[in-house]
Amino acid sequence: MSQEIATIRVTRYRPEKDSQPFFQEYKVPYRHDMVVLDALNYIKAELDGSLTYRWSCRMGVCGSCGANIDGEPKLTCASFLHEFKDRTITVEPMSHFPVIKDLVVDMEDFMEKLVKIKPWIIRKKDSLVEEGEYRQSSKELDRYQQFSSCINCMLCYAACPIYGLNEKFLGPAATALAYRYIEDSRDQGKDIRFPIVHEIEGVWECTLVGECSVVCPKGVDPMLAIQRTKILGATNAIKSILMPRGGR
Amino acid sequence: MKMETHKVAKLHAILWGIFSLGGMIAAFLLPVMIYMTAIAYPFGLWPFSRENPACPSCLTLVRDPSLLVTGHLLGALFVFVTIAGSLFHGIFRFQSALTEVGLLKYRRALEAVGYFIIFVGIIVLAYYLIAWYLNGTIT
Structure with missing residues (x-):
């Protein structure tokens, strides 16, 4: 049986290298119980260790993993992949804050x-x-x-x-x-x-x-x-x- | 230690209070006014009547919306609060809309023009309502 795949488009921005932010696309093995934070952790661990984002508790308590997911501000740990059409998800840093790196904003x-x-x-x-x-x-x-x-x-x-x-x-x-x-x-x-x-x-x-x-x-x-x-x-x-x- | 200073926006707070209260009153009264002038009067449902001045002894029923205000202080107040409340609510909301569409640079100037128009409108409204209340006519 072939593994289902989710496509995660993530904003990348390294101020020391990039003149402006750009999207990078990753293919992530999909499970029904997976949240966006799990997908980001998979990318970091298996595909691209340079991806930078904040997270801590994984249970919607610490409030550190906020991002714009398909244009809406959400906690990545509380957004299931199965809620998104075609399992193609765009993850961007939260609007209105200066970006330090990738998904990390200046608080x-x-x-x-x-x-x-x-x-x-x-x-x-x-x-x-x-x-x-x-x-x-x-x-x-x-x-x-x-x-x-x-x-x-x-x-x-x-x-x-x-x-x-x-x-x-x-x-x-x-x-x-x-x-x-x-x-x-x-x-x-x-x-x-x-x-x-x-x-x-x-x-x-x-x-x-x-x-x-x-x-x-x-x-x-x-x-x-x-x-x-x-x-x-x-x-x-x-x-x-x-x-x-x-x-x- | 640096002393914190904060300038409380007292005038804005009062204007917001009028906006809030005026908006609520207008929201309740405007439909009543629309019903009376746009539905009840043209369709002959107007409840007021008076004697024909040309023939005081005749009991002629005349439907006339001016009777809402002529000699009726409460009626004049009703019209004033409804229209002035709506106007003020409108200008305050317009001010918010200027912020929402990002016209922060021109907001103060546009606000000033808007408030001037509204306050002139309210004074004119008050003048005509007083004339109407006292004389039975707005001319």
Whole structure:
């Protein structure tokens, strides 16, 4: 019985050698349970050791293996070959990020944005361990839980046309994470985060395209977080005019 | 240590609030207005009536869409909120569209022109509605 074959077209780019990216095609033995990452690993191990890409957990948890697969931002470890017509698949680096090599993109900008929104619990005064834990009801947890599932895979940035046009835009994942802490009943850092997310290049650049929520592999809805953050911003702005001393 | 400074876009936040609220109100009221003026009135389903001014003693029923506003503050407000809300929603969405199509370079200038047209439109609308409300005519 002849072995079935999948065709993988991969973007190759070595800045020290190539003036621009180009596609290289590989034939990979196909199995029904194979994901795109398996195919890339096969290429690296058996066909071309110079192919460069990021990966780690192979189970959709670490968020490091994102790529544009047939034009859509996806995790390579969560995209089965059998889902693609004729088993011919094009794998490109994620859009909107500078390419370091082949499928590896520069994450610097995203990392800066992530740190900028201070993704940790801020307390006005830290309590001693002996004073016990910061308690939270399940209702309070529900307010932010879905936004805490972000794995920082950056697929939402690759899908966001606004980020593609304006890299200063804070973007979906960073805003979702900021909102996650804004809604956390244990957090007291709203006054610090609000000015960051409510800059013109914070949430206000978003035009509600919604692709960020469509491509998220963990079911996070960054578009909802951005909309809710906008409502908070508008409410605070109106309050500050109506109640200059009492409003935020 | 370097101090972080962030410029909160307060005006934009307020404009977005009006866009959001105005858009929602317009989305609810516009279909009602379209029904009243484009379906109910031409097909004789208009619910309003009045006495014939030429013959106050005669009880003549006249279908007239101007009765929606003439002497009715709520009616005038309904027309104002529906049209002004739609206009403002439109210009704000137009501003977003400029971003989406990548016209970032010309966005500020086009936005300024758009907002100017819309605000002139809203002022003219308010003027005519007040005249209509008070005098029963828009001329």
